[in-house]
Amino acid sequence: GAGVSQSPSNKVTEKGKDVELRCDPISGHTALYWYRQSLGQGLEFLIYFQGNSAPDKSGLPSDRFSAERTGGSVSTLTIQRTQQEDSAVYLCASSLDGYEQFFGPGTRLTVL
C-alpha cells in the first residue's frame, strides 16, 4: 500500500474490556510511532519503535497500555481494562529518517 493503514477505523467498547489496534506502516520505514489525540487536545506521543532497538515507551500513560512490533513491520497497540478516559483517536505514523512522519487515518476509540 502507498500509505500507513490502521484498523479498525472505529472501535466502540465497554469499560473494562481489552482492545487491540493495528498499524501497517509504509514498507521500508524503520521507525514507527503511536500517538493519541483526545478531544480538544493536540497529539500526544505514546511509543516509538526503531528497527530492532528497544522501544521508547516513555509516553505510555499507564501499564494498561502496551505495544508490539512484529518483524519490524506491523504494530499492535493493546489497551487492557479500558477506561472512559482512554477514548481518543489513536494515530500511527512511520518514518524513514525520523523527522518526517507519515500518519495513518487513525482509529477512533470510544469507551462506554
Add this chain to the structure above:
Amino acid sequence: DQQVKQNSPSLSVQEGRISILNCDYTNSMFDYFLWYKKYPAEGPTFLISISSIKDKNEDGRFTVFLNKSAKHLSLHIVPSQPGDSAVYFCAATRGRAGSYQLTFGKGTKLSVIP
C-alpha cells in the same frame, strides 16, 4: 506543562490574503520544527519543516519562519485558498536526542473564506 503552544484555536482569512499561524515553544532543546495539516477523519499530513540552524524555509505558497531567541515560529500561507481550510498543527522534536518523537500543539483551525 505544554511545551508547544498554539494560542489561536481558530483563524478566518479571505481567499487570496495571507494566513499567518503562530506557534510558541518552551523547550530550548527542540532542534527541528514541523507543520502538519489535518482534514476531518484523516491523519495529519506533513506540510513543511525547519531546522533550528535556519530562520526561514519556503515551499511554494508556504513559508515557515523561526525565531529561536523568542522561541517562536510561524507559518505563512500566501495566497490563501479555500482548500487550505483545515486544522494546522505545529510540532517540535529533539532529533539529535535520537527518539524523534513529536511534541504537538493543540492546533489552529484555519477557515479560508471564498
